[in-house]
Amino acid sequence: MTTYEKLTRPSRFTDPATWGAFGSQWHSGEQKTLQCCSVRQETHDVKTFTFQCADFSALSFEPGQFITLSLVINGQAIARCYTLSSSPTRPFAFSITVKRVPGGVVSNWLHDQLKPGDNLKASGPAGSFTPVGHPAAKLLYLCAGSGVTPLMSMTRAACDMVANLDIVFVHSARTPADIIFHGELTRMQADMPGLRVIDICEGLGDASHWQQPMGRLDLPLLSQHVPDFKEREIFTCGPQGYMEAVKALLREAAFDFAHYHQESFDIAVLNEEPLIEQAAPLDQQSVFTVTLARSGKTFSMPGHQTVLSAAKKAGAIVPSSCSQGVCGTCKTALLEGTVDMNHNGGIRQREIDKGLRLLCCSKPTSNLVIDR
Incomplete structure (x- = not known):
């Protein structure tokens, strides 16, 4: 067993039995309310923001993973991924370190507005960029x-x-x-x-x-x-x-x-710049119907587009961030139909087995009904 693999095994840091006085464990995919505990200036354009869960949950993550913040800025809901810079050995207070991006909506809001005592929402950790599972001395x-x-x-x-x-x-x-x-x-x-x-x-x-x-x-x-x-x-x-x-x-x-x-x-790029899909030639397009189960809204979309892109064009509100199948923010239950999904670690096999899909990297292969 490698040193890093020990981080994910029960220990005095990660055994839920030791957390009874503090709260539960915050697992991947869950959304929690976070409270900002401190803000530290690292360089002239970089700040570290330290958080704790409002319910005192412990964050279980692997070093190198990230969380996804859900913010409302100027009335607009925005989700952004930020790598955790703190150690998983200290699960009750965790940090992100953010560089101010010129013109960047989220990075500038964090630098200028977020202060100790403020609350925000975030989804649990994700990402495969971690030394866990790669034994090396x-x-x-x-x-x-x-x-x-x-x-x-x-x-x-x-x-x-x-x-x-x-x-x-x-x-x-x-x-x-x-x-x-x-x-x-x-x-x-x-x-x-x-x-x-x-x-x-x-x-x-x-x-x-x-x-x-x-x-x-x-x-x-x-x-x-x-x-x-x-x-x-x-x-x-x-x-x-x-x-x-x-x-x-x-x-x-x-x-x-x-x-x-x-x-x-590249989190910094994707956090501030939306990806643009390339249209397929008209003679290569298949058209499918997508139904949003909760609202009853129905729209048509070509098979070359991702479900996320088409849903947003149709006016549906779907939280998203990386658009690369990594962060897991757009994870949604597929109630009927089939899709071709090519993800990059943002969803676990057990979640796929339960019918969940990442809309940002899923293209329809039939008519769909999704839990939105």
Whole structure:
């Protein structure tokens, strides 16, 4: 059993029997009311928001997973995914770390409006970007910008459990002032013998002294500072361009990608930019009827579209966020009919067996009746 797998087994952290005085366990897929406990400024454009469940439930999650916030901003209901930056070993208070995105509706609202004592709704954890199930004693974490958050959760968990792991944590940032969690990672490195932190900055900014690497991560730099990188399990998170560059340098090094893992979608982009579906040629379209069981509303849709897209065009209110089959926000019971669903971990097999489907990645193959 790996160190991380122990996080999901009953223990003094996760045994529900120990929670009687506090409340129940918050499982994946459930929606809870959260209360903001604190707001901490990490850098000039990054804040950490710490929450607790209003009913004192403990959040059961794997390091690297995310929750989905359900917000109402200017009268509009909006759902957004945010990675948990805290450790699952501390399940009663958990955090997200958010970078302000210029023009971003949700990130700016969180930075400007959310304060301690405020309540909001959130759906339970999801996501497959986690070291649980990947046994390895030697790990390499590669991240850029706010992509540090899932890897910080993994590192905090390892530190809390006094794990006997060899972790190299490589964080790329614009300047030293943009390095998120710099102080905490420096302290953790001093306390955890198996942790080595390497910060790479493109420029100095206002810093007068900088002893760590300058520039961008490339194969020569990685080979110099982590010469055994090909022997490590690699986890990567950051902007899409950064992750593509990492994959390119690893391909150049003939790295075995069976030991490579990356966040399956760019949360920062999807949080602020809707995806656009490509229309199929008219002669390739099949048309199906969709009935919303609760409202009785019926609409027609072509078979090349997702049910979520068609439902929203028809005026149905369906919570959604990632549009990639990852977050689970649009999970809905399919009462009649069949769909072709291609998800990315946002739904469990037992939920599928019960008739649930993710509307964002489901295309109809017959007429449908859904629980909306």
